Amino acid sequence: MPGVAIKDLARHYGGVAAVDGLSLDVKPGELVALLGPSGCGKTTTLRLVAGFLKPESGEIWVGDRCLSSPSAVVPPERRRMAMIFQSYALWPHMTVAQNVAYGLRFKRGLPRAEREKKVGEILRVVQLAGYEARYPGELSGGQQQRVAVARALVVEPEILLLDEPLSNLDANLREEMRFEIRRLHEEFAITTLYVTHDQGEAMVISDRIAVLERGRVAQIGTADELFHQPRTRFVAEFIGKTNLVDGMAVKPDAIAHGPLTFRVASDTLVPGAHVALSIRPHHIELVAPNAPKEDGVNILQGSIERASFLGETVDYQVAVKDSDLVVRVAAPAVARLRPGGLVGLRIPRAACVVLAEG
Amino acid sequence: MSVSTHRRASGATLRGRLEGVDRSLPVWVATALAIVALMALPLAWLGYMSVGAEQGTTFGHYREVFRDEALRKALWHTLVLAFWTGLVSVALGAPLAWLTARTNVPGKKLIRALVMASFVTPPFLGAFAWVMLAGPNAGLLNRMWRDLTGATDPLLDIFTMSGLVFVVTMYTFPYVYIMLANTLALIASDLEDAAAIHGAGRLGVALTITLPLVAPAIVSGFILAVLQALALFGSPAILALPAGFHTITTQVWSFFHFPPKVEQAAAVSIPLLLATALLLLMQKRLLGRRGYATVGGKGGQRRTIALGIWRYPALAAVFVVMAGSIFLPYAVLAKAAFARAWAQPLTWSNVTLANFTFTLFEYSSTKAAILNTVELGLATATMGAGLAALLSYVTNRRLVVGHQLVAFLALAPVVIPGVVLAVALFIAYTRPPFVLYGTLAILFVAYLTKEMPVGYAQSDATFRSIPPDLEEAGRILGAGRLRVLRDVTAPLARSGIIAAWCFIFIGVIRELSASIILFTPNTRVMSVVIFDLKEEGQFGAIAVLGLAMLAMTFATVSVVQAALGRDVLGVKE
Ligand SMILES: Nc1ncnc2c1ncn2[C@@H]1O[C@H](COP(=O)(O)OP(=O)(O)O)[C@@H](O)[C@H]1O
Ligand SMILES: [Mg+2]
Numbered sequence: 001m002p003g004v005a006i007k008d009l010a011r012h013y014g015g016v017a018a019v020d021g022l023s024l025d026v027k028p029g030e031l032v033a034l035l036g037p038s039g040c041g042k043t044t045t046l047r048l049v050a051g052f053l054k055p056e057s058g059e060i061w062v063g064d065r066c067l068s069s070p071s072a073v074v075p076p077e078r079r080r081m082a083m084i085f086q087s088y089a090l091w092p093h094m095t096v097a098q099n100v101a102y103g104l105r106f107k108r109g110l111p112r113a114e115r116e117k118k119v120g121e122i123l124r125v126v127q128l129a130g131y132e133a134r135y136p137g138e139l140s141g142g143q144q145q146r147v148a149v150a151r152a153l154v155v156e157p158e159i160l161l162l163d164e165p166l167s168n169l170d171a172n173l174r175e176e177m178r179f180e181i182r183r184l185h186e187e188f189a190i191t192t193l194y195v196t197h198d199q200g201e202a203m204v205i206s207d208r209i210a211v212l213e214r215g216r217v218a219q220i221g222t223a224d225e226l227f228h229q230p231r232t233r234f235v236a237e238f239i240g241k242t243n244l245v246d247g248m249a250v251k252p253d254a255i256a257h258g259p260l261t262f263r264v265a266s267d268t269l270v271p272g273a274h275v276a277l278s279i280r281p282h283h284i285e286l287v288a289p290n291a292p293k294e295d296g297v298n299i300l301q302g303s304i305e306r307a308s309f310l311g312e313t314v315d316y317q318v319a320v321k322d323s324d325l326v327v328r329v330a331a332p333a334v335a336r337l338r339p340g341g342l343v344g345l346r347i348p349r350a351a352c353v354v355l356a357e358g
Numbered sequence: 359m360s361v362s363t364h365r366r367a368s369g370a371t372l373r374g375r376l377e378g379v380d381r382s383l384p385v386w387v388a389t390a391l392a393i394v395a396l397m398a399l400p401l402a403w404l405g406y407m408s409v410g411a412e413q414g415t416t417f418g419h420y421r422e423v424f425r426d427e428a429l430r431k432a433l434w435h436t437l438v439l440a441f442w443t444g445l446v447s448v449a450l451g452a453p454l455a456w457l458t459a460r461t462n463v464p465g466k467k468l469i470r471a472l473v474m475a476s477f478v479t480p481p482f483l484g485a486f487a488w489v490m491l492a493g494p495n496a497g498l499l500n501r502m503w504r505d506l507t508g509a510t511d512p513l514l515d516i517f518t519m520s521g522l523v524f525v526v527t528m529y530t531f532p533y534v535y536i537m538l539a540n541t542l543a544l545i546a547s548d549l550e551d552a553a554a555i556h557g558a559g560r561l562g563v564a565l566t567i568t569l570p571l572v573a574p575a576i577v578s579g580f581i582l583a584v585l586q587a588l589a590l591f592g593s594p595a596i597l598a599l600p601a602g603f604h605t606i607t608t609q610v611w612s613f614f615h616f617p618p619k620v621e622q623a624a625a626v627s628i629p630l631l632l633a634t635a636l637l638l639l640m641q642k643r644l645l646g647r648r649g650y651a652t653v654g655g656k657g658g659q660r661r662t663i664a665l666g667i668w669r670y671p672a673l674a675a676v677f678v679v680m681a682g683s684i685f686l687p688y689a690v691l692a693k694a695a696f697a698r699a700w701a702q703p704l705t706w707s708n709v710t711l712a713n714f715t716f717t718l719f720e721y722s723s724t725k726a727a728i729l730n731t732v733e734l735g736l737a738t739a740t741m742g743a744g745l746a747a748l749l750s751y752v753t754n755r756r757l758v759v760g761h762q763l764v765a766f767l768a769l770a771p772v773v774i775p776g777v778v779l780a781v782a783l784f785i786a787y788t789r790p791p792f793v794l795y796g797t798l799a800i801l802f803v804a805y806l807t808k809e810m811p812v813g814y815a816q817s818d819a820t821f822r823s824i825p826p827d828l829e830e831a832g833r834i835l836g837a838g839r840l841r842v843l844r845d846v847t848a849p850l851a852r853s854g855i856i857a858a859w860c861f862i863f864i865g866v867i868r869e870l871s872a873s874i875i876l877f878t879p880n881t882r883v884m885s886v887v888i889f890d891l892k893e894e895g896q897f898g899a900i901a902v903l904g905l906a907m908l909a910m911t912f913a914t915v916s917v918v919q920a921a922l923g924r925d926v927l928g929v930k931e
Contacts, residue, residue, distance in 0.1 A: 050834055076833040077841075083834045089827035093849045102845070106836030155835060 002063030002158055003028040003191055004049065009058035010215075011044055018044040020215030022058070031185050031192040032220075033202035036212030037238070042195040045212070046161050049193060050083055051076040062159060077106070082152035083161040086168065088144050090136035096123070096147050097132035103155035122154040125184070142173045149181070153188060160192040166201060178204045199239055211235050227280075231356045236278035243284075243327045245277040245352075253349075258323050262298050264352040276355045281330040283351035286316065286337065287344040298352070300345040302327070304337055318345060382839040386757040389748040390764050396807055397767045399792075400782035401774075404631075407785050408624035419625035429626065432604040435519070439594070439605060440587040442523040443530055447583035450527065450679055451534025452576055459542035461663045463672050472676075476683040477532035478911050480868035481525070482592025482885065483904045487687030488525050489596065490694060490897065492516040496701050498690060517601040526593050528683035530586045534579030541575035574644045581641040585634055589775035591871035592885070596892065606630055607871060610777045614875050620785060627778040635773040688908075694901035713898035718906075724899060726880075727887040728906065734798060734883060735866045735910075738805040743859035745806070746813030747820075747851065751843075754821040755829075768814040771807050776871030779808055784875060796878045804872045809862040816861055820854025821847075853921040860918040864911050 004026040011019040019041045026032045034042045047053045049060055051073055060068040067074045082103070090099050097119055104115045123129050126146040136144055145165065152160060165181070166174045182205050185192060196202050202209045203223040210220040211234070219226060219235045230236035233244060245262065247255035249269035255262050255277065264277060291299055302318040305326065314336060316329040327345065337343060409415040423429055457463045458470060491499050492514040503513040515521060594605040604612070606626060613623040665672055677685075694700035698710045717724045746768070752758055753765040771779065783804050787794040794800040824847060832842040870885040877886045884903050891900045 050830070052830055052833070075838070076830070077836045077838050079834070081834055083831065085827045085831060087825060087827050089825070089831035091828060091831075091846055091850075102832065102837075103835030151831075151835070161834075 001028045001189065001191060002065075003030065004159060004193065005059075005061040006045075006049070007059045007061070009045070009048060009060065010056050011048060011053060012056060013044075017041075017215050019048065019055075022212070022216050024210055024217055024220065026191055026193060028191055029189040030207045031182075031194060031205065033194045033196055033206035033209045034212055035196055035199060035202040035209050035238070038197055040212045041215040042197070042212055043163055044215075046083075046163050046193060046195050049159070050081060050161055051079050079159070080157055081159040081161060082155055082157035084148045084152050084163070084165045086164045088136075088148040088165075088168075090144055090147055090151075092136055094135075095132065096128065096134050096136070096139070099136065099147055100151045100154055103151065107155070118154055119150075122150045125153070125187075126150045141169055142177070145169060145177065149184065153184065153190075156188075157190060160190045161195075162192065163195045164197065165194075166196075167198075174201070181205055209239075211238060229353060230278055233276055233278075233355055236353070236355060241281055241328060241330075243277075243279045243281065244355075245279065245325065247275060247277065249273045249275050255354075257325065260300065260320070260323055260325075262347070262352050263296065263349040264354050265350045266354045269354065278353045278355055279327070279347060279351055281315070281328040282313070283347065284327065284329045285346040286318075286329060286331050287346045289342045289344050291344040291346065294346075296349045298345075298347040298349065300347070302343055302345055304339050304341050304343060306339055307337060309333065309336070318343060320345070382843075383757075385748070385840070386752050389745070389752055390758050390760070392745060393749055393764055393767045393810075396803070396810070397770055400779070400786040400807070403786040404624050404627060404778070404782035407621055408628050410621065419621045423622050423625045428604065429609060432606050432609040435598065435603050436588060436605040436607075438519060439522060439526065440584045443526045443587035444580045444584040446523060446527040447531040447534045448576060448580050451531035451579060451583075452538055454531070454676065454679070455535045455538035455542060457672055457676065459539050461665050461672070462669065463665060463676070464669055465673060469673075469676055469680075472680045472684055473532050473535050474915070475912075476529055476680075477536075478864060478915055479529055479683070479687075480592070480870070480885070480904075480907060480911075481529040481590060482596060482870055482889070483691070483907065484529050484683065484687050485525050485593040485596040486888070486892065486897075486900055486904065487690050488516050488521070489892075490690045490700060491686055492521065498701070501701070517597055519598075519601075519603070522594060522597045522601075524682070525597060526587050526590060527583075528679075528687075530583045531679075531683075533582040533586060534576070537575045537579035537582065538572060541572050578641040578644050581637050581644075585637055588630070588634060588637075589777075589871065591777055591874060592889070595874075595889070607775065607777045610781060611874060614784075620781070623781045624785065627775075627781045630775055631773060631778050634775060638773055691901045691904050691908075694897045695905055697898070700897045700901070713902045717899045717902040721899065723882065724887055724891075724903060727882045727884045728903070730798060730801075730881060731867050731884040732910075734801055734805060735863045738802055738809065738866045739859045739863035741802075742806050742809050742813045742862040743817070743855055746810060746817045746858055746862075747855050750814055750817040750821050751847070754818065755826065765814075765818075769811045772811040774808070776808060776869070777875060779804060780872035780875035783807070783872070795876070796881070798881050800876050801873060801881060801883065804876055805862075805866045805869060808869065808872060809865045812861045812865060813858040816858035817851070817855060820851045820858075823854075824850050853923075856921040857918050860914045860921070864914050867907055867910055 004024075006022060006024040009019050009022045010017065022041070022045060024032070034045060036042055044053065048055055048068060051068060054073045055068050055070055057070055058068075059066055062079070065074070067079055091102075094102070100122060101115055101119045104110055104118060119132075120129070123132065126149055128143060128146050128150065131139070131143065131147075136147065139147065145168075148165070162181075166177050169177060178201055181194075185205075194202070194205055196205075199209075206223070208220060208222055209226055211218045211226065213232075213234045219231045221229075223239075226235060226239045230239060230242075236242045236244065245255075245257050247257040247262065249271050250256045250261065251271060252269050253264060253267040255264060255269070255275055262277060269275060287299075289301060293299060301321040303321070304316055305319050306317040308315040310333075312333060313330045314333050316331060316337065317326055318329055319326050329345065408419055409417065454469070454473065458466045463469070489497070491497055492512075494500060494512040494515045494517065497512065497514065497516070499514055500512040503509065516525065589607065590605075591607040591611065595608050595611070598605055599608060610623050610626055610630075613619045613626075690700075693704055695713050696710065697704055697708050698712070699708060702708050718728070719725065749764060749768050753761045753768075758764070774782075783800060784795065786792070787800050787803065794803065828846050828850070829839075829842045832846050833839065837845060868885060869883075870889065873883050873886050874889060877883065882890070884907055888900050888903050891897075891903075
């Protein structure tokens with residue numbers, strides 16, 4: 001089972017760079033999600049990997065095979081990959097069984113009986129046994145999705161590519177299929193690239209997430225790493241909600257924002273440098289006004305501007321005293337505070353993550 | 359270590375290069391080159407010939423042509439014919455479209471079928487029929503009139519400009535109808551209701567909402583009708599020549615009477631070509647700017663306007679129009695086909711099948727013409743549908759550099775009137791490197807060129823409706839491009855391509871304006887023979903050939919309807 005190595009890939013459309021110096025390593029058997037907003041180049045990347053597009057620069061390697069480079073692209077049919085499309089791309093003129101069996105036609109030396117057996121098996125895996133003779137038009141969205149999955153898995157590809165496969169399903173089904181896809185990945189352990197713009201989906205399904213920004217990888221890591229140690233403003237904002245605070249380093253472990261000073265989760269800052277902090281809303285605790293100072297904890301004063309009840313938590317917007325900052329705080333819904341009230345904000349030093357990019 | 363990685367990398371790249379060869383590329387390149395050759399050769403010759411002199415270039419031919427009094431007259435007659443045809447076509451086509459799209463007029467299906475019949479009837483057949491109906495001496499309607507009133511003067515004279523406009527319009531108004539009916543079908547009544555809620559009266563709504571929305575469609579229908587009249591050869595040749603006047607197309611044709619004056623023909627052709635191109639450009643602009651997109655509301659309800667007591671009078675009015683284009687002409691053709699003497703009443707002694715046996719089995723020139731037409735129709739439709747399918751596949755999937763040029767060339771013949779095309783092909787293929795004149799091949803090339811836009815537009819729409827995902831899904835699972843074409847694309851495109859085949863076939867069997875210049879005694883086709891038989895006064899044979907042509911046309915039309923699941927008029931172009 002080979003991995004995928006993407007090196008410095010680039011591809012333009014007109015004058016616009018869709019993929020712009022993208023590098024990524026996917027380990028054998030790993031599932032990496034390509035996560036990013038619409039238009040950041042996810043689909044283009046996947047189509048480059050699939051061999052539908054030729055890169056302008058960079059290379060794509062699978063194991064020890066160089067599949068794409070500006071001088072040569074191995075055509076899709078010889079890349080030993082499978083792909084699941086956003087539209088599913090099921091052939092409307094073929095039955096479920098014919099759709100699923102199609103890729104097996106190109107496996108030389110596979111007897112017909114063996115082929116049928118494999119189709120039957122995989123349809124059982126995706127819980128579609130008994131639907132062999134249906135046409136795609138006679139299936140629900142979720143069932144079509146399963147056919148697409150079966151069609152891709154039955155050929156036992158070296159690499160599996162998925163382009164927003166769940167985006168056409170309704171919310172409940174989407175939730176269910178996330179776990180289903182993760183389960184299938186654990187069962188078959190195929191090296192997989194999974195494109196999505198939904199961070200929740202990426203977090204549930206993938207081993208690692210590559211956050212894409214304007215055609216490059218902004219950061220790659222596990223969901224945990226991205227959430228707790230975002231390196232850029234973009235990543236911090238894209239993975240979950242956050243508060244961003246701009247400031248200037250005044251000590252190796254502190255920054256100033258106007259009259260406010262924040263102790264941060266770093267002690268290597270260069271005084272005088274511009275830095276930005278990311279503080280997750282649920283890392284901020286609401287305490288009584290004028291709470292006592294503690295070591296390694298930032299205490300700020302503020303007044304509540306708005307409180308939105310969200311069920312398990314309450315989303316507060318708090319205007320920080322002596323500053324232009326308005327911070328979001330996610331607090332448990334046990335005690336409800338009213339807008340206009342004065343509060344203290346307790347922010348542990350470890351919650352103030354310094355972003356690499358200013 | 360670094361050396362070995364390096365070696366491995368270059369080895370893999372070489373292998374990649376070999377694996378990377380796209381074996382289908384020659385097919386696409388050949389397709390693109392075919393269309394370039396098909397279009398470029400004759401047009402280049404045409405332009406060259408119009409300015410060619412013994413030495414260097416000259417505008418002498420243009421000067422000669424436009425100083426010629428006769429030609430200036432022909433030009434004027436063409437303009438008059440085209441303008442009035444456009445106007446009357448709107449006057450007939452627009453109300454018809456409104457009636458079927460928006461009112462509760464009875465027999466809508468029948469009306470649509472009749473409009474479709476007018477659309478596919480070869481105009482020169484209509485012209486013949488109207489010669490039999492309204493020729494000043496022998497015309498049946500005039501004889502009835504004389505018998506009834508005892509008058510000595512004819513009631514109608516078809517050999518006049520107004521007669522010509524009338525006959526041409528009878529087969530041209532469907533263009534306006536198609537444009538407008540398709541637009542009206544897209545305007546949801548809620549747009550109109552919105553205006554009504556804001557206080558506009560009935561007339562106000564019509565003037566402020568409906569009319570501006572449909573105006574581009576009406577004007578573009580007008581332009582299509584004008585173009586039709588500009589390019590027409592058969593009807594003017596049948597009706598204007600006996601009346602003693604020429605149009606541009608008949609004038610170009612007369613340049614080919616011995617000795618052929620090819621340079622003049624070329625010099626007349628180029629302005630005609632440019633005028634057509636200009637008009638089509640205008641039409642595109644018109645539709646492009648406020649296209650149907652703004653009009654389109656998919657779920658919108660269309661309210662039906664109740665005509666009340668006017669329902670049946672409206673239907674009667676429709677039938678009057680259809681009498682002019684279908685009922686009377688078809689009846690007189692049928693009568694002539696079955697009568698010993700077409701001008702006599704159809705009594706038992708006058709009924710015969712002799713015309714059929716004569717035309718189909720005995721008369722060698724009609725027999726040969728039918729065979730030639732069928733042969734050319736099958737060959738052109740098959741080759742044309744195939745080439746159009748490949749071309750539109752190439753342009754849709756952007757398989758070669760310059761695919762935009764390919765699309766442009768495939769649609770370019772739309773602006774080339776038949777006689778102009780014939781002049782160009784005549785010049786191009788009477789000299790090396792390709793000498794085709796005198797063979798069926800030159801007609802084949804002419805038809806292929808002329809019908810390419812129809813075939814291309816149809817297959818383009820077909821491939822547009824097949825998402826590329828479906829092909830890519832096959833590719834990634836191991837099928838090469840040609841294999842995917844066979845397993846996925848072809849089955850999905852089949853009915854669209856069958857329709858393209860039929861459209862081309864219909865166009866070929868009725869073609870006259872290019873054929874009349876390119877035929878030689880051994881390569882006559884049905885339309886040409888019909889035209890020639892008129893000189894001999896063989897109306898029975900004309901009628902039989904005409905009916906045969908109509909039968910083939912309607913059979914093909916029904917195949918289209920089966921393939922597309924809708925009628926021919928639904929095409930929006
Ligand atoms: N076929 C194309 N032609 C022109 N521009 C394209 C094409 N495909 C993608 N792009 C552009 O490239 C950028 C990246 O697109 P894409 O990879 O589809 O983004 P994503 O899948 O992340 O939404 C976008 O700006 C898009 O407009
Ligand atoms: Mg995308």
